Amino acid sequence: MGRKPCCAKETDLKRGAWTAEEDGILEAYIKTHGEGRWRSLPKKAGLKRCGKSCRLRWLNYLRPDIKRGNISLEEEDLIIRLHRLIGNRWSLIAGRLPGRTDNEIKNYWNTYLRKKVQNQHEPAVVLSSLHHFVQVSREGDLVAVSEAEKAPESVPGESFSILTEGNWWDLLMSSDAGEAASAVQVPHLNLVSLCGDDSRCDLYAANEGMLEDWMCDPAQTSLDRELESLARFLHCDD
DNA sequence: AACTCTGTCAACCGCTCAACT
DNA sequence: AAGTTGAGCGGTTGACAGAGT
Numbered sequence: 001m002g003r004k005p006c007c008a009k010e011t012d013l014k015r016g017a018w019t020a021e022e023d024g025i026l027e028a029y030i031k032t033h034g035e036g037r038w039r040s041l042p043k044k045a046g047l048k049r050c051g052k053s054c055r056l057r058w059l060n061y062l063r064p065d066i067k068r069g070n071i072s073l074e075e076e077d078l079i080i081r082l083h084r085l086i087g088n089r090w091s092l093i094a095g096r097l098p099g100r101t102d103n104e105i106k107n108y109w110n111t112y113l114r115k116k117v118q119n120q121h122e123p124a125v126v127l128s129s130l131h132h133f134v135q136v137s138r139e140g141d142l143v144a145v146s147e148a149e150k151a152p153e154s155v156p157g158e159s160f161s162i163l164t165e166g167n168w169w170d171l172l173m174s175s176d177a178g179e180a181a182s183a184v185q186v187p188h189l190n191l192v193s194l195c196g197d198d199s200r201c202d203l204y205a206a207n208e209g210m211l212e213d214w215m216c217d218p219a220q221t222s223l224d225r226e227l228e229s230l231a232r233f234l235h236c237d238d
Numbered sequence: 239a240a241c242t243c244t245g246t247c248a249a250c251c252g253c254t255c256a257a258c259t
Numbered sequence: 260a261a262g263t264t265g266a267g268c269g270g271t272t273g274a275c276a277g278a279g280t
Contacts (some may be wrong), residue, residue, distance in 0.1 A: 014246095015249080015250075016249075016250095016273095017248070017249080017274080018248090018249090035263085036265090038265075038266070039264080039265060039266090050250090051251080051266095052251090052266085052267095053249075053250075055266075055267085056248085056249065057248090057249085058250085058279090059267095060248075061248080081269085088269065088270090089241080089267075089269090090269065091267075091268060091269085101277085102267095102268075103247080103248075103249085103269095104247085106269075106270085107246070107248085108246095108247095109246050110246095110247095111245065111246055111247080111268095112245095112246090173264080198277090
């Protein structure tokens with residue numbers, strides 16, 4: 001059973017750019033009644049807009065705490081590092097940048113930062129887990145595979161998963177990865193570097209729970225501590 | 239001046255998920 | 260347990276502006 005499409009393509013609904021008048025109506029309504037109940041909001045507020053459209057307009061443009069203007073170098077750096085760590089999780093990244101919206105960060109990444117980052121050397125993060133291994137394809141590419149898929153001739157101890165920019169989260173969170181690769185089990189993973197330096201295993205063991213805390217309750221840990229930890233995690237110096 | 243190309247970004251769309259009935 | 264609803268997320272689109280020819 002799928003759900004009905006939002007607003008079901010109602011013909012009398014307005015689309016496209018918002019007018020100043022519509023902005024005023026929406027702003028006034030939310031100031032009086034608060035956020036939420038987006039589906040019923042347009043009718044109550046007297047707007048010929050879809051609820052989703054109202055929500056988006058409020059969150060991305062009208063919200064009073066929206067920060068306007070250019071993204072600073074500090075913010076840019078943070079975006080790059082967070083993206084390297086968690087990939088296209090724009091809302092998570094935006095949650096770390098007060099006043100910035102996921103849409104804004106996504107746009108900034110797609111139009112500017114992606115190109116910039118592509119021109120930089122990106123060290124790969126490699127994880128070794130109980131359930132994920134790397135195999136070398138005929139073409140010489142490294143391919144992440146699960147325990148079940150692992151070829152019998154794979155040498156235990158020489159197999160590991162390679163997780164490049166952004167995809168490690170997906171791997172950790174993937175349902176078919178089994179319990180050992182869930183977020184809860186992250187501390188049980190071992191980290192090794194491409195060059196075989198396993199010092200980060202000890203480092204990560206010392207920080208057991210750090211990543212989990214960071215993922216589950218971003219407001220709890222201090223940004224500096226996080227960044228320091230993440231930088232160490234990523235093995236890149238500040 | 240007129241046209242084309244390119245970059246930007248607000249807005250839309252389709253989907254998932256959690257909460258509720 | 261199954262269906263429904265509301266909210267949120269990420270990818271994509273398209274209008275617009277400015278640069279280039």
